[in-house]
Amino acid sequence: MEEKDLETRATRSSRTSNNQTGKKPKNKKNRPIMVPMVAAIMIFTLFLLIGYAFFQSHFLPMAEANGTKIGWMNVDAAQKKLEELNGAQQVVIESAEGEQQVIDLPEKYNVTKEFLDENISQSSIKLPINETFKAELEAKLNELTFAEGAPSQDAYIERGEAGFQIVPEQYGTVVDKAGLMEKVLADVEQNTGEYTYNVADFYQKPAVLKDSEELTNQMAALTQKENKTITVAISDKSVQIPKETLQTFLNGEGNADQAAVEAWVTQISPEYSSISQPITFTNIHGETRRYLNNGSYGWSINIAETAALITQAVDSANGEETVTAVIDGDVNQSSVVNQTYVEIDLNNQMMYFFQNGVKTIETPVITGRYNKGTATVPGFHTILYKDTDTNLEGSMLDGSKYSVPVKYWMPLLSYGQVVTQIGIHDADYKLEHFGNKEAYMTNLGSNGCINTPGDAMSQLFAASYPGMPVIIYGTIYDDAPSEFDKPVDHGEPV
Missing domain, CATH: 2.40.440.10 (L,D-transpeptidase catalytic domain-like)
Structure with a gap:
């Protein structure tokens, strides 16, 4: 009886002690959760090790070489697939009449196991090109022959009945062989896979088109020049150069031709120069007669210097110009001698x-x-x-x-x-x-x-x-x- 009381008191004392320290007894139910987690980590690590070992000899899943997918492949399989890029391919050149010239492409890529093995960890690979590939292809392209064809003609400006106008360009049939070769080489390098070309797409184009900035600006300058107002003051008279005459002063580039200007000044000089005018004289008897000028009395227009001034006026940016003619001789010598x-x-x-x-x-x-x-x-x-x-x-x-x-x-x-x-x-x-x-x-x-x-x-x-x-x-x-x-x-x- 005493022993049971002692045991009971001891048990109570223990519980009281545990309650006083705040500790709870361990829960044996948490132990089963830890086991799966450890197992998962071990499996994941195993997969990583296996994957690492696998991709030491295989290409990554998204790997490709020159656009060809080689993911998951080993070097041998990738080499076999990539060698298909060197398969038999042809370049076909078609004429406007439907005739064809065919070129067999030389082997383009140098696909070796050593190269693939060195780049097995890369996801995007650019295959090395055979050293002789481009030279061989250019040589074959250079052997192509084409009909002589008609050359293209640039647009240009000409003077017509209504004034200056732009004559449109004309397209010819001369093949731009250099341009064709450049296109073929670019397509082959990019592996487009489409190597059929029509020579009509490679005819040489005119260098100057009707709507080119060059011709447009030139035409605007010509229009401005041929419509400007130029007045030539000749002593006490003046003459306005007609539009039709101004047009004859301009060359195709829109610049004044001084020779044409001189020809015009020479033409009008007898009409305005007093040295070319008849002499009116009233003698001591009161008789008035008109005599031919001997060509030395009066003044004349200096042709060269006056033409130079008019040329400058034509080429100026001004809409209106007045040119004072250069006079040779005495302007006081009148055609009336008195x-x-x-x-x-x-x-x-x-x-x-x-x-x-x-x-x-x-x-x-x-x-x-x-x-x-x-x-x-x-x-x-x-x-x-x-x-x-x-x-x-x-x-x-x-x-x-x-x-x-x-x-x-x-x-x-x-x-x-x-x-x-x-x-x-x-x-x-x-x-x-x-x-x-x-x-x-x-x-x-x-x-x-x-x-x-x-x-x-x-x-x-x-x-x-x-x-x-x-x-x-x-x-x-x-x-x-x-x-x-x-x-x-x-x-x-x-």
Whole structure:
């Protein structure tokens, strides 16, 4: 009894102690869960070890070489499959008429076990190409032959009836062999598997198309130039260049052709230059006549310099341009002679000198001997130059020679800028015959020159200048024998 009480107390004491420390007795149910987890880890590790060992001799699942899948394969199987890439393939070139040229592709890839084994751990492999592959293929492609064909033509600008226009390009039939070879080589390298080509797809194309920026800009420049307004100021006149004329100035590149501009300036020069205009003159008797200009009195347009200025204006970016023509000569020399000049009246054998519109010299003269071959020819002349103390030498109609010393000598320039070898000079050895209107009918007549008293000649020489007008008029030689040997102009009545 005492023993049971002791045991009971001990048990209670133990429980009380356990309760006081907070500890719970172990749960034997957790032990079965740990066993499967350990087993799973061991199996996974085993699979990893097996997989690692497997892929030491096999390619990874997603592996491919040049686009060909070789996943899970060993080296032998992969080599066998990849060698199919070197299978018999052909390049076929078809002509427009349906004829074919066929090329067998050389072996492209160098597929070796050593290479595959070295890259077995790679997922994307690029096979090495045989060193001779490209050279062999290019050699075969170079052997291709094609018909000569018609060449393509570039678009271009031409001048038509309505102005400048773009002529469209034309496509030819010449094969671009280099382009075809480049395409074949690229396709074979990429293993497209489609190696049939039509030569019509490789005809050489025009280099310049109708809608190209180059032609578009060029056409815009031409349109702007041919529609611009260019006015040429010529002394006190002006002329606007017509659009049709502007078009002729432009070449195909849209630039002004100075030669064409010069041709136009040359064409209009006689119309505007005073040196080309007739001379209007009213003589001392009140008769007004129009004479041909001898080509030295007045001013003319400097063709080259004026054309250069117009060329610059055409090529400028401005829509409007005014060009001032370059003038050669004296713009004050009017086509109406009424200021400073010499007037010779053949019928009355008189000479007059007007300076600034005022008559300062009036003197009798003796003109050419009565024969058209020695006549003093009517018309508009100018003084060519002035000389003093010289000898006038020549031959008369009968062949006799003459040599006349003169104090003052002023030769004349006649129509067409002809040096007539006649002029105005002193002749005092004929002093007593001046005033005889019939002296020219005798041996006193000159060889065409205007013989003048020394005093009057001295005054005239001092007041005159080279280029000064000399107007000769009269009809005394109209009925003379022989023929005139110099230009004659009686003038037209105005």
